[in-house]
Amino acid sequence: MAILPSLQQLRFLCALAEQRHFGRAAENCAVTQSTLSGGIKELEARLGITLFERSQRQVMLTPLGKEIATRAQRLLVDAEEMVGLARNAQEPLSGPLRFGVIPTVGPYVLPSLLSHLGTALPKLKLYVREAPTTVLLDKLASGELDILLVAIPYGLGDVEAMEMAEDPIVVAMPRNHPLRNHKVVTRDDLAREQLLLIEDGHCLRSQSLQACRIVDPVRNEVFQATSLRTLVQMVAAELGITLMPQMAVDSELASTRNVVIRPLSPDKPFRTLVLAWRPTTSRGAEFRMLGNLIRECLTGTKRAFAPDHDIEALTAR
Template sequence: MISSPSLRQWRYLVSLAENRHFGKAAEACFVTQSTLSAGIQELETQLDAALVDRTKRKVVLTPLGEELAGRARELLGQAEDMVLLARAAAVPLSGPLRLGVIPTISPFLLPRVLPSLRKRFPDLRLFLREDLTARLIEQLQNGKLDLLLIALPYEGGALDTMTLFDDDFLLACRNDHPLAKRNAVKLDDLADAQLLLLEDGHCLRDHALAACRLPPSSRRDGFAATSLHTLVQMVDSGLGVTLLPQLALDAGILRGTDVAARPLQGDDVARHIGLAWRRGTQRAKEFTLFGEALVAALRQSEGRQPDASSPAKKA
């Protein structure tokens, strides 16, 4: 029978791969540097292979070390999943849940649903991380996050997704803009408008362009914003028009401005809000329950009762 390294040894290797420094890797594992160094040496002895090239200035993993660190990261994630799965069997959605959320969703949705979620799942310890979609997916795949709340569609590799609801886009323009006089705006009406968008990297930018039937490379005089609030201020200053999601409008993002919102005419002029998790995780049922509870909490905040025709669905 092959003598397998311990999870502790694999954790040391993963930490070293992430920190590239024995001291920092040891701190991340809450052990001394000598303990971590001895653990790595034991691992190399057991495997009869060199995993780390040690120099005075930096730590470099060998090609084999890099390969094994990646697989060890998956192994540690699966081991943690099994522990949490056992806990969830007794009490669903209890214990820690590391949720990544994009900034065009987090401030507009979470304040509306978190009170209900806390009440329904009092033992849930929800840790939130706000970042751009690409970085959140990387952290999810690396095991640093358990679940993502993002806008779909998004090419994220080996992920399972669950669509929760559609978030319609509306045109935002100053009250004195010609388009503000219309009850609804056609997409063709935006052809000559100065369309303001978020910076590259924000998935809402791509979704807004797709809603307007414009290519992802479209730019309008280089104007771009880092947040939806900045976009609103640019529109309020008369620099152009923009597309805002209904979530942000419901949260009062236009309050105190001279900006009006008008519906857009067209098919699928919306982004789709959903959850994403690592394919194959043993916590899929738990994440599905979380998604259903989130939709129910949102409907409750709108004064509507959840029903069997809830838009939440697994993709």
């Protein structure tokens, strides 16, 4: 019978494959650099191949090393799932959970959500990672994250998803803008305005354009920002108007009196927050339980999700 690699050796391999640096990989594995280096050498000897090309400047995977690192990552995910299955059979929603969230959702829901979950699930230990949707999906697929809170419409690929709440897309404009006198803003109104939008790579951009049926934003887009906060400040400086999720309104408008909000007409477009996880996970039932708690928190405590949100009250600060 072949002598199999240990899980620790596979963990060392995956860490070094990701970091391409012995010191950082050792730090990620909470071991000394010599321990990690020795583990990699033992693994190479056990397999009878060279996994990494080493030089003074860089550490690079060999072609076969890349394939083995990919398989090792899948084995580690399966091992963690096995342990999680046993643990959660005894006590669901306890222990560590690696939770990913997008930047246009995290700042507005995490404070209340983490407090809510901390009370409801005192034995659950959340490790939160904030990143764009594409990054989160890659980390979910590789097993680095367990579950995501993201928004659609957006291509999520091979995941199981559970809808959490709807979040309307609204228009933010300077207080002295001519459209301030409109109760609603139409798509034709938008077509005549200078748009400030979040940069490519953020799902909110595609969601806003799709919801508002803007096919060619370039012809009236004058600025791209990396955050909603920057967009709001640009609007406050009277450089244009922007589209933003209603959940962010209270937080982002708190520091300025020169921005007002109007809904879009006629169909009040929105994005939908969803909880997503790998369809192969053994924790599907557990994650649906978590989803019910998150939905309860989002719909019960965030007035930004209410479809009849009082826009005039918001803008009459």
